[in-house]
Amino acid sequence: MDLKKLASTLIPDDNLLPLEEYEKAYPERQLEKGAEVTRLAPSPTGFIHLGNLYSALADERIAHTTGGIFYLRIEDTDLKRKVDGAVESVIRSLDYFGVNFDEGAEIDSPLNKYGPYYQRQRASIYRAYAKDLIERGLAYPCFCTEDELNAVREEQTANKEITGYYGKYAKCRNLSEDEIYANLEAGKSFVIRLKSQGDTSNKITFRDAIKGDITVTENDQDVVILKSDGIPTYHFAHAIDDHFMHTTLVIRGEEWLSSLPIHLELFKVLGFQLPKYGHTCSLMKVDNGVKRKLSKRKDPELSLDYYRSAGYYPKAVVKYLMTILNSNFEEWERKNPQADYRDFKFSISKMGKSGALFDIDKLNDISKAELSTLSAEQTYDFLNGWVREFGTDKDRQHFADGQYIIKILNLICGIGGKKRRKDIVRAESGVRMIDYFFDDTFAPDYCYRFDNATVNSVIDGFAAVYSEEDDNSAWFAKVKQIAAENGFAAEMSDYKANPENYKGSVADVAEILRIAVTGMPNSPDLCTVMGILGRSRTLARLSAGKR
Ligand code: GLU
Numbered sequence: 001m002d003l004k005k006l007a008s009t010l011i012p013d014d015n016l017l018p019l020e021e022y023e024k025a026y027p028e029r030q031l032e033k034g035a036e037v038t039r040l041a042p043s044p045t046g047f048i049h050l051g052n053l054y055s056a057l058a059d060e061r062i063a064h065t066t067g068g069i070f071y072l073r074i075e076d077t078d079l080k081r082k083v084d085g086a087v088e089s090v091i092r093s094l095d096y097f098g099v100n101f102d103e104g105a106e107i108d109s110p111l112n113k114y115g116p117y118y119q120r121q122r123a124s125i126y127r128a129y130a131k132d133l134i135e136r137g138l139a140y141p142c143f144c145t146e147d148e149l150n151a152v153r154e155e156q157t158a159n160k161e162i163t164g165y166y167g168k169y170a171k172c173r174n175l176s177e178d179e180i181y182a183n184l185e186a187g188k189s190f191v192i193r194l195k196s197q198g199d200t201s202n203k204i205t206f207r208d209a210i211k212g213d214i215t216v217t218e219n220d221q222d223v224v225i226l227k228s229d230g231i232p233t234y235h236f237a238h239a240i241d242d243h244f245m246h247t248t249l250v251i252r253g254e255e256w257l258s259s260l261p262i263h264l265e266l267f268k269v270l271g272f273q274l275p276k277y278g279h280t281c282s283l284m285k286v287d288n289g290v291k292r293k294l295s296k297r298k299d300p301e302l303s304l305d306y307y308r309s310a311g312y313y314p315k316a317v318v319k320y321l322m323t324i325l326n327s328n329f330e331e332w333e334r335k336n337p338q339a340d341y342r343d344f345k346f347s348i349s350k351m352g353k354s355g356a357l358f359d360i361d362k363l364n365d366i367s368k369a370e371l372s373t374l375s376a377e378q379t380y381d382f383l384n385g386w387v388r389e390f391g392t393d394k395d396r397q398h399f400a401d402g403q404y405i406i407k408i409l410n411l412i413c414g415i416g417g418k419k420r421r422k423d424i425v426r427a428e429s430g431v432r433m434i435d436y437f438f439d440d441t442f443a444p445d446y447c448y449r450f451d452n453a454t455v456n457s458v459i460d461g462f463a464a465v466y467s468e469e470d471d472n473s474a475w476f477a478k479v480k481q482i483a484a485e486n487g488f489a490a491e492m493s494d495y496k497a498n499p500e501n502y503k504g505s506v507a508d509v510a511e512i513l514r515i516a517v518t519g520m521p522n523s524p525d526l527c528t529v530m531g532i533l534g535r536s537r538t539l540a541r542l543s544a545g546k547r
Contacts, residue, residue, distance in 0.1 A: 001176075001177045002177070003134060003135050003136070003137055004135050006134060006141075006177070006180065007131045007132075007134035007135045008131070009181075009184065010131075010134060010141055010190070010192065011127050011130060011131040011134070011192075011230075013124065013127055013131075015124055016124055016127060016128040016131065017124075017128060019128060019129070019132055022125055022128065022244065025244075026114055026244040026245070026246070028246060029069065029246045031067065031068060031069070032066075032067045034066055034067070035063075035066045035067040035068035035069075035248075036062050036063055036066045036068040036248045036249045037063065037068050037069045037070075037071070037245070037246050037247050037248045037249070038059035038060070038062055038063045038068065038069075038070050038071075038247065038248075038249050038250075038251060039059065039070065039071045039072065039073050039104070039242075039245065039247055039250075040052065040055070040056045040059060040070075040071075040072055040073070040090075040094075040101075041072075041073045041074075041075050041238065041241075041252075042074065042075065042090055043074075043075050043076065043078060043081050043082075044074055044075075044076050044081070044082050044083060044086035044087055044090075045081045045082070045083055045086060046083030046085070046086040046089060047296065047303065048089060048090050048093050048094075048303070048304045048305075049294075049296070049302045049303055049304060050283060050294065050301070050302055050303075050304060050307075050321075050358070051253060051280070051282070051283055051294075051302075052090075052094075052304065053093075053094065053097055053099065053304055053317075053321065054280065054283065054321050054324070054325065054356075055251045055252065055253070055280050056094055056099050057097075057099055057318065057321055057322070057325060058251050058278075058280070058325055058346070058348070058351065059249075059251050060099045060100070061325075061342075061346035062249065062251075062346060062348060063102070064342075065345065065346055068248070069102045069103060069111065070100075070101055070102050071101055071102060071103040071104035071107075071111075071114070071117070071245065072087075072090070072091070072101045072103075072104030072105050072106070072107060072117060073104060073105065073117050073118075073119070073241060073245065074087055074105045074117060074118045074119065075119050075234060075237065075238070076118055076119055076120050077119050077120065077227075077231050077232060077233065077234065077237055087105055087106050088106060091106060091107070093304045093305070093308070096308055096314050097304075097314045097317060097318050098314060098315070098318060099318075103117075104117045105117035105118055114244065114245040114246065119232070119237050119241065120231070122237070122240075122241070123230065123231065123232075125240060125244070126225075126226065126231075126232040126236060126237055126240055127226070127230065129236075129240055129270060130192050130225055130226045130232075130236070133192075133194070133195075133225070133269060133270075134192065137195065138194065138195050138197070138269050139192050139193060139194055139195055139225060140172065140173060140175075140192070140193055140195050140222075141172065141175075141180060141183075141184075141190040141191070141192060141193075142165070142170075142171075142172040142173075142190060142191050142192070142193045142222070142224070143172055143175075143183045143188045143189070143190050144165075144171060144172060148171075149165070152165075152169050156169065164221045165193065165221060165222045165223070166196065166220045166221045166222060167220065170193075170222045172193070173193075173195060173222060189228045190228060191224045191226060191227055191228050192224070192225050192226040193222040193223065193224055193225065194221075194222055194223050194225050194236075194262075194265070194266065194269070195222060196219055196220050196221060196222050196223075196265060197265070197269070198218035198219040198220045198261070198265055199218055199220060200217045200218060200219075200220050201218075202217070202218040203215050203216070203217060203218070204216050204217070204218060204261070204264065206260065206264070206277075208257075208277060208278060208279055209249060209251075209276045209277060209278030209348050209349075210251075210278035210279055210280060210281075210348060210351045210352075210353065211254075211257075211278075211279055211353050212353065214257075216260055216261050216264075217261060218261060218264075218265070219261035219262045219264065219265045221262060223235055223262050225266075235259060235262050235263060235266060236266060238250075238263070239263060239266040239267055239270060239272065240270070240272075242275050243267075243270070243272040243273075247275050248275055248276060249275060249276045249277075249278060249348075250275050250276070250277045250278070251277075251278045251279075251280060251348075252277070252278075252279060252280070253279065253280055253282065254279040254280060254281055254282060255282075256279060257279045260277065260279075263277075278348055278351070280351065280356075281352050281353065281354050281355050281356050282294075282355060282356070283302075283324075283356050283358045284355040284356065284357050284358065285299065285357070285358050285359075285360075286357070291355065291357070294358060301358075301360060308389075308390075309390050309428075310426050310427075310428050311383075311386040311390065311426040311427025311428040311429075311430070311431075312363070312367055312426045312427075313367050313370050313371050313382065313426065313427075315341075315370055316363065316366045316367035316369075316370040316371070317363065317367075318341060319333070319341055319366055319370065320362065320363040320366045320367075322341055322344065322346075323362075323366075324352065324356045324357070324358070325346075325350075325351055325352075326344070326346055326347060326350040326351065327350050327352070328350055329341075329344055332344050364425050364426075367425050367426055368422040368423070368424065368425050369422060371422070371424050371425075371426075371430075372413065372420050372421070372422040372424075375415065376406045376409040376410045376413065376415050377406060379409050379413060379424070379430075380399075380402060380405050380406050380409060382427060383399070383405075383409075383427050383430055383431055384399045384402075384405075385427075386427030386428065386431065387399045387427075387431060390427075390428070391431060394438070394440055394441055395431055398434075398437075398438050398441070404437075404532070405434070407532050408434050408437050408532055409434075411524050411525065411528050411529065411532065412424070412433065412434065412524050414524075421524075436518050436519050436520070436523075437529075437532065437533065439537070442519060442541075443519060444515070444516075444518075444519025444520075444544075444545070445515075445519055445520065446515060446516075446519070446545060446547065447515060447521060448512060448515055448547065449508070449511070450503070450504070450508070450512065452546075452547040454486060454503065454512075455512055455516075455545075455546065455547050456546045456547060457486055458482055458486050458509055458512045458513065459512065459513070459516055459542050459543075459545055459546050460546070461482040461485055461486065462478065462479065462482050462513055462542065463539055463542045463543065465478045465481070465482070466478070466530070466535075466538065466539065466542075468530075468531065468534070468535045468538075470527070472525075472527050472528075475527040475530075476527070479506060479509055479510055479513065480506050482509055483505070483506040483508075483509040486503065486509065487502060487503045488502055488503050488504050488505055488506060488508060488509050489501075489502040489504070489505045489506065490506055491506070492505055492506065492507065510526060513526060513542070514526050515545065516541055516542050516544075516545025516546075517529060517530060517533070517538060517541045517542065517545070
């Protein structure tokens with residue numbers, strides 16, 4: 001068969017360069033020995049998930065701790081999945097977590113010498129290489145229709161055989177020259193398939209950078225390399241791109257492990273040196289006692305947008321992911337509590353080999369701890385950032401008075417007090433925690449444990465003596481005085497000695513006042529809360545709290 005003629009009939013493009021020109025256009029990167037070039041290669045679907053951040057963080061850490069490059073490539077070969085604005089959203093989402101690219105799609109960088117970084121813009125290079133494979137008898141046109149392929153799959157499934165296009169099922173592999181040209185003349189659409197040289201009875205030991213040695217079976221599938229619209233499949237495009245962009249380490253999800261044999265063969269027939277591959281384990285969660293993969297449909301916490309809209313402190317999410325990425329990170333953190341996580345020596349060999357358990361409670365603990373290291377002003381800035389993007393109009397009005405919020409934050413975070421409090425888990429819950437300081441979001445639950453007459457008498461008695469000038473002890477002396485006047489023990493010790501002599505203790509009186517003023521039986525120091533609210537608002541709340 002005249003393969004040269006076949007190649008130029010199937011791929012007639014006359015803008016294709018000789019292959020060595022492509023090699024020249026993408027010279028070796030001038031990097032130090034040991035520098036790793038890594039990439040994130042998402043499809044522009046608009047959905048960026050925790051798994052993407054998980055591997056991006058590993059990519060970024062490895063590139064930047066070895067003096068290498070971390071770049072963004074967009075795998076947009078499947079137009080059906082494309083969503084406008086998706087690339088910007090990937091960049092913005094990762095930037096929120098402090099993960100930044102050195103080069104790539106939509107990255108403004110002088111390093112952008114290995115583009116275009118959108119696969120759709122690289123069609124000619126894929127076509128040039130597909131054409132070369134056809135000329136070398138390593139790829140061929142396949143005219144099978146969807147229906148024919150489905151019928152083959154059904155037959156294979158019924159026979160309990162491996163599904164796919166291989167061996168005796170690869171019908172178009174052995175078409176004669178006449179048959180091919182007759183099909184072309186009849187206007188039949190075609191794809192280009194790899195003519196696999198592999199044999200599944202051969203086993204290959206492969207060293208995965210994360211999972212270690214794994215044994216795989218040689219590929220014998222004649223996979224599609226160019227689809228009928230001339231656009232490559234992931235298999236073919238990634239091999240060419242990772243070669244020309246000089247990726248040294250491909251970190252990707254373990255769902256790609258089953259296609260690894262295809263990739264090994266593609267690199268071989270293309271004559272390219274294989275990069276290192278590291279397959280990350282899937283993020284799992286325990287659901288009703290059963291461990292399962294995080295799912296897009298069931299678990300909102302899989303989406304990265306969730307963490308922004310729920311107001312997670314970005315550094316906390318990153319630190320949490322670091323604890324699952326590298327088993328020794330936590331210990332290092334304990335020893336270096338003040339250090340930046342970027343000072344940690346990240347190591348690919350410490351990455352988990354199987355199912356990483358995602359534990360939101362642990363993330364919440366880390367988030368609380370991280371937030372408790374901020375000053376009131378820093379906390380205000382963080383909450384205010386969330387409020388501006390995700391808060392209500394009322395939240396935005398409240399946060400316009402920064403001085404007032406900072407006073408509240410000093411109190412609820414225990415700043416300057418004996419013990420720093422760790423109550424704020426994330427911005428959303430933090431903002432809701434201070435709702436009661438504003439009349440338009442004050443939603444009291446008057447859950448008093450005493451009869452109305454007692455409640456009203458305590459409130460009236462206190463309102464009559466309340467002074468904004470009182471310090472904590474003067475304030476408390478007044479609460480004790482009201483307690484005594486209403487049949488409550490002013491001293492806890494008296495109450496404990498003879499509880500039957502009293503309606504309750506001074507603590508119960510404080511609770512009545514607390515419920516009236518804050519709408520809840522628990523709150524930070526009530527004297528300070530009243531001070532922040534101010535005299536007139538405190539008195540109005542006391543009055544409204546009567547039953
Ligand atoms: N586009 C592929 C994906 O989103 C990339 C896999 C890879 O990193 O090679 O899963």
